[in-house]
Amino acid sequence: MTKPEIAKLGYVSLVTQDLEKSLGFFREVIGLEETEAINGVHYLRAWGDFEHHTLSLEQGERAYVKHIGWRTKAKEDVSGFKALLGDEGIAVETIAPWSTPGIGEAIRFEAPSGHTFEIYYDVKKPKAPEHRRSVLKNQTYKAWAKGISPRRIDHVNLHTSEDWQVTYKFFQEILGFKLREYLKVDDGDQILAGWMSVTSLVHDVALVSRKKDEIPTNARLHHLSYWVDDSQDVLRAADICKEYNLPICGPGKHSISQALYLYVADPGSGCTVEVFTGGYLIFDPDWEPVAWNESERALGNTYWGDSISAKEIVKYTIEA
Template sequence: MAKLSDRYDPGPQVAQCGAINLGTKDLEKSLHFFSDLLGMEIVQRDGNIAYLRGYQELTHHSLVLQQQEESIVNSYSFRVKRPEDVELFATEFERQEIETLEVPTGAEAGRGTAVRFLVPGSGHPFELYYDIDKPESAEELRSKLPSNSSRRRGLGVRRIDHFNVQTSRETINQAESWVRNNLGFNRREYALHRDDTTVLASWMSVTPQVHDLAMVANSFGKTGQLHHVAFNLENLSDVLTAADVLRDFDVTFDLGPGKHGIGQAMYLYVLDPGSGHRVEIYAGGYLIFDPDWEPIKWEREQFPDGLTWYGDPFVYKGDARSLETTPSAGL
């Protein structure tokens, strides 16, 4: 029987954060960090490439680690809502004269065809896909809970949470508005520069989360920058446990633990020992269900509370330069 919604076409839509593909100079160190310590499952390894997921992720992977000379982000991927949305997005991007590349099925293990492009105004390599395998874990890792892909291990990463990216102050308005107008991200909370026009930071989502994607101005004029990738833990206390455990393994802390005012989640920023990429260990936060949600604007005098509600002290200097030396600014 056909559903009422089948009579209407909302157009192509992004459903959620899918995965991040990180280059690492030392794959074994990165695997020790993400798998042994954070507890992510290694679903598949093909030579110098490993695919991992959290214990509540049923799809093939949310993290790809690739041994290479440069520790750069190879791609940020998002899953779309319907199989046809991949082609619909590609057609629209071509109409806008945005160069696209079809990534064939299997180019990233377990994943179907994707469309790859650079975000206008930021240069970040985004990929959109729908089809992805849902393999069972090895029997010795399998959970009795059918909603879990594996048992909880290590520090208990449940899933990927969000990406935080940076682009230049000169291009951030173009990039931030493009992802909202073309990929359907909703602005949830934001701050502007002193000119009250240029975006300083914007937290956006396609899910009820406060942000699946954050975009921050880089005052050094850099584009295509990763600020951090966040992985979700179940409880606020899990972040404190993570801090205690990771200190004992000499993992470098960047900031935290503490709590953000923006999004209201607990945070701990650390560096992956193999790649140097900044990783946020993240728990809590509020959810948005109101269809008429109005974005919350943070004024300059309020902004320090938005960045750190409690935890590391932070003094906001009124520009994006201070955000780059203070990871909590990116949330």
């Protein structure tokens, strides 16, 4: 029997303690388009995203990530994952079709990392309003309407204090992620961070292992990332963030992934957003994961630009 497969990152469901600030940040600074708002939940996407949303925002008493959505390659993969997860003894909740706007039947579960994931296939792809619609038939909205204006969602970076062997095995053997690059201890095989993907990207998800006394909860989101087309867009993003008096980290370049980055936090939720471009794509079916040693961590994180220590990075995570 063929294993079910994940096709791509779908969306992040974010709860914020200040919805007004978060909406202002994501709509005006990042420049996302709002598809609709239903029952207090706002659904947003980038100008090049076709699906109903890549981010949902709602008010809560505290900021945290409710779940992260992944779209499968085929409709039958949803039930395939449900059976596979059940065989692993993982409790699975079935979400009725379209109870989340734009998303058909889904399953929701807690991964061994402590993060809640949602898996689905059926989606709606609403057209942009006529006055915002691009003349390009292969693009949803007119580009560059406001703010940083990223093209699409790119990846998420997750932190966990759960058992590293169990979590990496689950992500690879059950969910089907391929390890592209990883950071390990100098003397041994323990993985400290792994960059994994189901697409040709260097990573659709980065998973960072933490000691239990390093993070306040066992599952954290360090950042969600939106893609811009080139390096000039990252520099422009830095200008926009400074105009809004928002502290930034970067612009800079990672050695791992070779991508350009800029980090900025949503003032409403504290959620960090990475504006991301460059890097490389992987097409080789026999790709050998690139190993970095712990002593090379600083270089792996930052080829050039602002350097952040491993301890400082933790400060920019929120509960997931």
